[in-house]
Amino acid sequence: MSYKMHILVCGGTGCRASASQNIIERLQDSLKEQNLHNEVQVIATGCFGFCEKGPIVKIMPDNTFYVQVKPEDAPEIVHEHIIKGRKVERLLYRDPERKIAVSDSKHMGFYKKQLRIALRNCGFIDPENIEEYIGRDGYAALAKCLSELKPEEVIQEIKLSGLRGRGGGGFPTGLKWEFARKYQSDQKYVVCNADEGDPGAFMDRSIMEGDPHSVIEAMAICGYSIGANKGLVYIRAEYPLAIERLRIAIRQAEEYGLLGTNIMGTGFDFTIEIRYGAGAFVCGEETALIHSMEGQRGEPTTKPPFPAESGYNRKPTNVNNVETLANIPVILTKGAGWFNKIGSEKSKGTKVFALAGKINNVGLIEVPMGTTLREVIYEVGGGIKNDKKFKAVQTGGPSGGCLTEKHLDTPIDFDNLIAAGSMMGSGGMIVMDEDDCMVAVAKFYLEFIVEESCGKCSPCRIGNKRLLEILTRITEGKGSMSDLETLENLSKVIKDTALCGLGQTSPNPVLSTLENFYDEYVAHIRDHKCPSGQCKALLSYKIDPKLCVGCTLCARNCPVDAIIGERKEPHFIDTAKCIKCGTCIDKCKFKAISVV
Amino acid sequence: MSEIKLAENKVKELEKVCAEHGHQPGELINVLHKAQSIFGYLPREVQEIVACKLGIPVSKVYGVVTFYSFFTMTPKGEHPISVCMGTACYVRGAEKVLDEFKRALGLQVGETSADGKFSLSSLRCVGACGLAPVVLIGEKVYGRVVPGDVEKILKELN
Numbered sequence: 001m002s003y004k005m006h007i008l009v010c011g012g013t014g015c016r017a018s019a020s021q022n023i024i025e026r027l028q029d030s031l032k033e034q035n036l037h038n039e040v041q042v043i044a045t046g047c048f049g050f051c052e053k054g055p056i057v058k059i060m061p062d063n064t065f066y067v068q069v070k071p072e073d074a075p076e077i078v079h080e081h082i083i084k085g086r087k088v089e090r091l092l093y094r095d096p097e098r099k100i101a102v103s104d105s106k107h108m109g110f111y112k113k114q115l116r117i118a119l120r121n122c123g124f125i126d127p128e129n130i131e132e133y134i135g136r137d138g139y140a141a142l143a144k145c146l147s148e149l150k151p152e153e154v155i156q157e158i159k160l161s162g163l164r165g166r167g168g169g170g171f172p173t174g175l176k177w178e179f180a181r182k183y184q185s186d187q188k189y190v191v192c193n194a195d196e197g198d199p200g201a202f203m204d205r206s207i208m209e210g211d212p213h214s215v216i217e218a219m220a221i222c223g224y225s226i227g228a229n230k231g232l233v234y235i236r237a238e239y240p241l242a243i244e245r246l247r248i249a250i251r252q253a254e255e256y257g258l259l260g261t262n263i264m265g266t267g268f269d270f271t272i273e274i275r276y277g278a279g280a281f282v283c284g285e286e287t288a289l290i291h292s293m294e295g296q297r298g299e300p301t302t303k304p305p306f307p308a309e310s311g312y313n314r315k316p317t318n319v320n321n322v323e324t325l326a327n328i329p330v331i332l333t334k335g336a337g338w339f340n341k342i343g344s345e346k347s348k349g350t351k352v353f354a355l356a357g358k359i360n361n362v363g364l365i366e367v368p369m370g371t372t373l374r375e376v377i378y379e380v381g382g383g384i385k386n387d388k389k390f391k392a393v394q395t396g397g398p399s400g401g402c403l404t405e406k407h408l409d410t411p412i413d414f415d416n417l418i419a420a421g422s423m424m425g426s427g428g429m430i431v432m433d434e435d436d437c438m439v440a441v442a443k444f445y446l447e448f449i450v451e452e453s454c455g456k457c458s459p460c461r462i463g464n465k466r467l468l469e470i471l472t473r474i475t476e477g478k479g480s481m482s483d484l485e486t487l488e489n490l491s492k493v494i495k496d497t498a499l500c501g502l503g504q505t506s507p508n509p510v511l512s513t514l515e516n517f518y519d520e521y522v523a524h525i526r527d528h529k530c531p532s533g534q535c536k537a538l539l540s541y542k543i544d545p546k547l548c549v550g551c552t553l554c555a556r557n558c559p560v561d562a563i564i565g566e567r568k569e570p571h572f573i574d575t576a577k578c579i580k581c582g583t584c585i586d587k588c589k590f591k592a593i594s595v596v
Numbered sequence: 597m598s599e600i601k602l603a604e605n606k607v608k609e610l611e612k613v614c615a616e617h618g619h620q621p622g623e624l625i626n627v628l629h630k631a632q633s634i635f636g637y638l639p640r641e642v643q644e645i646v647a648c649k650l651g652i653p654v655s656k657v658y659g660v661v662t663f664y665s666f667f668t669m670t671p672k673g674e675h676p677i678s679v680c681m682g683t684a685c686y687v688r689g690a691e692k693v694l695d696e697f698k699r700a701l702g703l704q705v706g707e708t709s710a711d712g713k714f715s716l717s718s719l720r721c722v723g724a725c726g727l728a729p730v731v732l733i734g735e736k737v738y739g740r741v742v743p744g745d746v747e748k749i750l751k752e753l754n
Contacts, residue, residue, distance in 0.1 A: 014724040017737035051726025199682035202723030237629060237666050238719070276629055278664030281720075295624035297663040313622075356684030356725035363726060394683065430683045444686055448720070454663070557744045559696055579699060581692045581743040 003041040005082060008058040010123065012047030012209055013202070013241060015055035019071055020044075023055055026074030031082070040082055046210015048123035049364040050110055053093060058105075058123070065105045066091040096360070096382065109361075113380050115342065116366045117350045118166075118203075118326040122210030127245050130252040133213040139258055141332035142217050145224055146266040154225045155181060158328070160336035162348030167193055167284065167321030168399070168425045168501070170347075170414040173328075179308035180226040180318035188228035189317040190219050191307075192325055193289055194235040194242070197281035198397035199448065201428035203352040204322035206364050208235070208242040211326065212249035216272060218325035220259065221332065223270045226318050231272040234289055238279065246274060281398070281452035284426075285500045286311075286319040288454065299456045300500035321426070323352055343369035347413035357394075357430040358385045367412075374408040377431055388433035392516070396425030398445045398452075399505030401512030402438060421512045423505065437534035438517040439524055443471040445509040453502070460503030463494040467510055474521065476537040477528040484521055488514060533595035536580045540596055543584075545570035547592035554584035554593065600641050606634050607645065614649035621652050624660055628667060637671045673708045673715030675753050677701075680730040682721030689742070690729035694718060696743040697731075700750055714753075 009015075009024050024042055031037045048056045053067035057077065064087055066077070073091060080086045092101040093108055105111045116122075125132035133139070145154050159174030180188065192215055196204040208215060219231040235243055250272050253259040261269045275293045283289045283298040290312050292298035311317025327349060331339045340348045347369040353376065356362050360382035367376060373393060377383070384390050392402040395412075401422035403410070410416050414424050432441065446468040455461045470487055473479045491507030491514075498504045514521065523529050530538040543554075543563075548570040555563040555571055562578040565571030573584070573593075585593045613630045617623035627650065631642050638661050640654075647654040661667045679685075679694040698704060701714055708715035724730050727739025731749070738749060 013722065014726045017722075017724045017727060017730075017739060051724070054726055197720070199686075199720040200684045200725060202721065202725065205723050238722075276626060277666075278625055278629065279666035280664050292625065295620075295622040295626075295660070297659055354684075354725060356728065357687045362684070362728070397683070428683065430687060432687055436687055441687075444683070451665075559700070559743055559747060579695065581696055582689070583692075583742065583744045586742060587744070 003039060005040045006060040007040060007042045007077070007082075008045045008060060008123065009042060010046075010048050010054060010056040011044035011127075012051075012054075012206055014047070014051040016241070018055050020055040022071040023057065023069055023074055026071045027078065030075045030078035034078060034083065036078070036082060043126045044128075045125060046122040046127050047119075047206040047364055049114075049119065049206075049366075050361065051364065052360065052362040056123075057091075063105070064103045065093060065108070067093045109379055109382055110363065110365075113371065113375055114366055115350050115368050117330055117342075118207060118323050118352050119210070119364070119366045120330065121214065122206055125211070127210050127212055128248050130213060130249065130256060133211070137333055138213055138329070139217055141329035142220050142224075142258065143264060144332060145221050146264055146268055151181065151225045151227065154221065154332070157332060157336045158225075161331045161339040162336075162343075162346075163324065163327055163331060163339065164347060164414060165321060166323035166327075166351065166426070168396070168423070170424060173320065173324055176308065176320070177222060177225050177318060179306065180228075180316050183309050183316040185316050187230070187313075187315045188226055189312045189315060190222045190226065190228045190231040191286075191289070191293070191312065191317055191319040192219055192231065192233040193284065193286065193319050193321045194233055194239075195277040195283045195289060196236060196239075196322075196426065197279075197284050197452075198426045198428050200356055200430050201354045201397060201426045203354055203364055203427055205239050205242045207322050207326050208239070209245050212242075212246045213253065214326045214329055215246075215322055216249055216253050216259065218320075218328035219272060220263070220270045221328055222318060222320065222325070224268055226316070228316075228318070229269045229271070231270060232275050232293060232312065233272060234275045234277055234283070234293055236279070237276045243274065243276075250274075280454070281448070282454045282500070282502050285502060288500065289319065290317065297454070299454045300502075302499065323427070344411055344413040346415055351412065351424065351427055353427045353429045355381050355429050355431070358388065358433040358436070359383070359431040360385055369413045370411040372409050372411050373403065376412070376429070377408070381431065384431065384433050388435065390431070391434050391436055392432045392438065392441075394422075394430040394432065394441070394509070395428065396423035396505075396508070397428045398448045399423060399502065399508055400425050400428070401508045402432070402441065402516060403512070404516045421515060422508065435532050435534070437475075437530050437532040438513045438520050439471065439475055439530075440534045442509045442513045443468065443475055446471055446506075449502070449506045453506075457497075457499035457503060459494045459497040460499070460506060463490055463498075464503075464506055466490060467494075467507065471510070474524045475530070475535040477524060477535075479521075479525040481522075481525055483525070484514065484518075539580065540575055541573050541578055541580060541582075541584065542594055542596050543571050543573055544592045544594065547590050549590055549592075551589070553587050553589065557583050557587045559583060600639050602635070602641050609634050610642065610645055611649060614646065619650055621650050624650060624652070624657065625664075628657075628661065632667060637668050639669060670706070670708060670715075671712070674713050675733055676715045676717065678717045678719045678732040680720070680722055680728070680732065681718040682725070682728075684721070684725035685729040688728040692743050693729050693731065693741050693746065696746040700746050714750075
């Protein structure tokens with residue numbers, strides 16, 4: 001059946017949380033009522049990326065992009081847009097600067113600078129239908145490899161493309177494949193690392209939810225190249241939707257003869273199994289991941305031997321991250337020469353970032369390597385929320401660092417971020433404004449590390465705990481100036497001596513905030529003040545009687561009834577009862593409440 | 597700790613799961629996932645059965661159960677409340693929301709109320725950062741939560 005129009009509805013996790021499933025049902029009902037269900041098809045796609053404005057609905061072929069759609073808007077979309085051909089003006093995106101409605105995503109600030117390679121199919125296809133993937137050149141790369149290229153030639157092409165691992169390390173992917181190919185064995189494995197544990201990063205999940213076949217195809221290509229016929233996807237159990245889509249995709253690929261035995265009649269066999277993670281950040285480290293797949297505690301071991309020599313079940317194993325794999329098919333169809341023209345000198349291609357925090361356009365973005373932080377934050381991200389002042393951007397997750405104003409014009413790539421004291425990591429990018437306390441942020445990351453440290457080596461297990469204790473002391477106003485020296489020395493020792501990548505990078509948030517926000521540490525210690533008003537122990541809330549009009553809004557919203565006062569009279573805060581939650585400040589319309 | 601009497605049909609189901617995985621020690625994590633979905637949590641008694649069926653020491657099973665945050669040895673409440681403490685939610689005030697849940701419920705993270713109604717936990721990133729701060733209660737996602745919403749949400753569930 002051929003449809004005249006398609007309504008694409010985002011079925012990513014964020015939009016589903018805002019009832020996009022209901023929107024689909026309501027659209028289908030309305031189409032049926034109008035007897036249009038044979039002409040217009042509603043498709044649940046993967047993530048469009050523009051999560052801030054979700055749920056997103058896109059009408060094809062005219063490319064109309066509706067934002068923040070509610071289920072009750074469905075009949076209007078069908079009546080107005082589908083039947084009468086008139087756009088539903090109120091659901092269009094409004095350009096905040098030009099104050100006009102924009103209907104085509106190409107003209108939105110959020111999308112203009114983006115180049116979607118890894119996310120090429122997310123938001124375009126129905127991830128539960130293999131034909132849609134095939135319709136967009138899917139499995140053409142696998143066919144080309146199996147019929148035209150020798151394994152060495154495939155590896156050569158990947159090497160030429162300059163693709164580097166997107167999971168954090170940035171190791172050249174082609175080289176990794178070459179190592180795995182070199183080792184002789186009766187059994188080899190291809191592992192897809194889909195254990196995205198970095199809080200605030202969700203690109204891998206979006207790829208698996210929106211375009212699972214690209215990962216499957218790439219794994220098969222990798223298997224062909226290194227001489228493996230078994231693939232394993234190690235995925236977080238907390239990602240039920242991604243697991244479901246992956247299962248469907250594997251089953252469909254098997255039915256189409258794209259997985260299994262004698263693929264496309266070439267004699268190449270390849271199967272894929274799913275293994276579940278169970279919530280351990282350290283399992284992003286490949287040796288830890290392999291132990292976890294073997295049913296053990298996910299503790300890392302020293303390298304060498306590298307997994308390429310002795311990995312899963314002590315057999316040669318190649319581990320690649322989801323985003324890395326999603327790049328593979330398109331590199332092979334379009335050629336290494338196409339790919340290596342994109343990006344910066346030593347970092348080729350694009351990178352997906354999960355842009356979040358105090359920014360106007362929260363979402364999943366993909367930009368060429370070499371794009372500056374300023375372009376990402378102000379153009380794609382639309383600037384800082386509520387016109388506040390930019391303070392820092394944290395890249396690389398718990399292992400990364402906080403970069404400041406002075407780094408804004410740094411072109412983003414693997415090497416520049418490391419030189420600036422942070423790292424690419426898996427691509428989390430959290431923007432912070434003047435209200436964020438950097439000492440508290442460092443403490444937040446250390447809490448995460450202490451919780452996630454596997455405990456195998458003492459620098460990480462004990463050292464990070466000590467760092468956290470010192471930071472806690474400082475945020476409570478009990479620190480001393482000598483603590484700062486201890487923080488720095490201890491951080492360096494942990495970096496030098498920890499066993500795995502987690503420990504070696506864990507002090508980064510401390511070191512980078514010490515370097516860039518030293519004054520804030522000093523303010524906490526010497527003046528017993530938190531300049532951003534975040535550290536609870538150091539602040540109290542006060543109502544200015546001159547500004548308070550006695551509207552009672554704060555008192556009604558205070559969760560502990562700590563605000564007293566008569567209607568139309570200035571109110572007061574009972575500091576003994578106050579839990580410093582900040583609700584009153586958020587609610588007050590007269591800016592009468594302040595933190596002192 | 598007192599012995600827990602496990603329901604016989606659930607034990608049978610667990611034994612079947614172990615058999616389906618070929619009683620292979622390498623399948624431990626997969627078996628534990630299924631065990632947790634059968635019993636809702638992994639008390640000592642469940643771990644003993646798994647250890648016995650897979651032919652490995654209980655200490656090893658316990659080691660794995662306590663290593664991974666997804667596995668729990670305490671039963672979850674009827675309404676399991678998880679506050680996302682991923683970085684995106686944190687910078688948008690998730691800690692204050694969590695504090696308010698702790699206060700309103702009188703529970704610490706990882707605890708379940710005496711009547712079995714609520715349990716409180718924190719989790720790392722559900723990938724709905726556009727809705728930060730996010731609270732997950734059962735399957736339902738609450739977005740852009742502020743401390744003032746907490747009482748209302750709890751009332752809704754009561």
